[in-house]
Structure formats: structure tokens, C-alpha cells
Amino acid sequence: MRRRRETMGEILDVAVELMEVEGVAALSLSAVARRLGMQPPSLYQYFPSKMAIYDALFERGARQLRDAHRAALATATGPEPFANDLIAVSAFCRWCMEHQIYSQILFWRTIPGFEPSPEAFAPAQDTLHDLRDHLTAAVDAGRLHPDATSEEGIALYTSLTAGLLSQQIANEPDASFDDGRFIKLLPVVLEMFYQRYAPARGTT
Structure with missing residues (x-):
């Protein structure tokens, strides 16, 4: 559970970093996954959608x-x-x-x-x-x-x-x-x- 929370926090941190460059509305889950060394489908284990990331x-x-x-x-x-x-x-x-x-x-x-x-x-x-x-x-x-x-x-x-x-x-x-x-x-x-x-x- 602790590792899951840490990974979710890392996903959010990377999302913010990318939005600082690309803009808030241009967030790409694929780009987040690449930055973290993950496959895009793996993100859905933590957030079911891009809107869920925005919500978090x-x-x-x-x-x-x-x-x-x-x-x-x-x-x-x-x-x-x-x-x-x-x-x-x-x-x-x-x-x-x-x-x-x-x-x-x-x-x-x-x-x-x-x-x-x-x-x-x-x-x-x-x-x-x-x-x-x-x-x-x-x-x-x-x-x-x-x-x-x-x-x-x-x-x-x-x-x-x-x-x-x-x-x-x-x-x-x-x-x-x-x-x-x-x-x-x-x-x-x-x-x-x-x-x-x-x-x-x-x-x-």
C-alpha cells in the first residue's frame, strides 16, 4: 500500500512537470508513462483515466x-x-x-x-x-x-x-x-x- 501511494505521488509529480512545459490541457498519459519508464496501460492500475489524474x-x-x-x-x-x-x-x-x-x-x-x-x-x-x-x-x-x-x-x-x-x-x-x-x-x-x-x- 505504501509503495502504491508513492507511485501515485510520482505520477502526479511527473504530470505537473509535463504540464509546466506543454500546458495543463495538453497532458498526455503516454508521456507520463514514458517519463516513469512504464507502459501506458500500467497507469490505469493507479488512475482509471486522465480526468482521475486531474481530480487527484x-x-x-x-x-x-x-x-x-x-x-x-x-x-x-x-x-x-x-x-x-x-x-x-x-x-x-x-x-x-x-x-x-x-x-x-x-x-x-x-x-x-x-x-x-x-x-x-x-x-x-x-x-x-x-x-x-x-x-x-x-x-x-x-x-x-x-x-x-x-x-x-x-x-x-x-x-x-x-x-x-x-x-x-x-x-x-x-x-x-x-x-x-x-x-x-x-x-x-x-x-x-x-x-x-x-x-x-x-x-x-
Whole structure:
């Protein structure tokens, strides 16, 4: 069982390496097999289809991103909610920029016909729950209006951050988080969200 898990991990690692060169949608099972010194039919002992590999990569990426976000949240314990939020969302965006293949699988429809399974999607749902809890803490501290944690508020928050990431990765894919021209606007975008849901203004 241990060796099987290791082989599955190796298959996923090689798949990511190939996608970094050929693109996410161009993944070839034959190329994966050749890189591993296997016959293509042997891959089906571990993954029944190419979509199953994408699904496993989605779950792996979502889990790693969730854990990186949670690690940042654990350090974001200062008295100012905005500063804490910036720490957490910066860690989220930094991970996405440093793992662009996973980001494409997680956030962009680059694979025709692919939908993650409920099991693969579960860590992504955890991250959304963590975000809502984090924003709730800002509401409780009097920094945000309760509507910030509504479906609209979460949708706006994720749209703002995803939009910056999209611009950054599309226009400067090789830039670091610290040097990216677009991602440097993250504090500005976050302040826009806080102004939109300021306690005295609500969503008016």
C-alpha cells in the first residue's frame, strides 16, 4: 500500500512537470508513462483515466493551499483585523503564484469537461469556511459590516483577489510575489473591500 501511494505521488509529480512545459490541457498519459519508464496501460492500475489524474491534482492543490492559508491565519493574531487579513490573503496569493499549474486547475476552466469530485473539492470548501470565519472575526471586532460574510461579500472578496491573480499570472507569470506589478495592489484591493463593507455603510 505504501509503495502504491508513492507511485501515485510520482505520477502526479511527473504530470505537473509535463504540464509546466506543454500546458495543463495538453497532458498526455503516454508521456507520463514514458517519463516513469512504464507502459501506458500500467497507469490505469493507479488512475482509471486522465480526468482521475486531474481530480487527484485538484485535491492535492486544494489541500496544500488550504494548509498554507491556515498556517498564515495561525500567525495573524494582531489587534487590527485588516492587517491580519492581509497576512492571510498574501499567503494565499503567494502560494498561487508559486504553484501556477495547481492554480490553473483550481481556479480556471483550462480542462474541457473536467469537474472536481466532491472529495477533491472538500479542501477548497474548507478554505472558504476559513475565510468566512476570518471575516466574521473582523465583523465581531467592529471593523466590517455583517454583510461582509454574506454570499455576496464572499463572492466579492474572492473575485477581487482572483482578479488580481489572473492579471498577475497572465501578464507577468515569472514575477515573484514580492515583485509582481499587479499583486502589489493587494492591499489596495483589500482596502476597497473594507470600505465597501465598512460598519457604518453596510452594502448601501
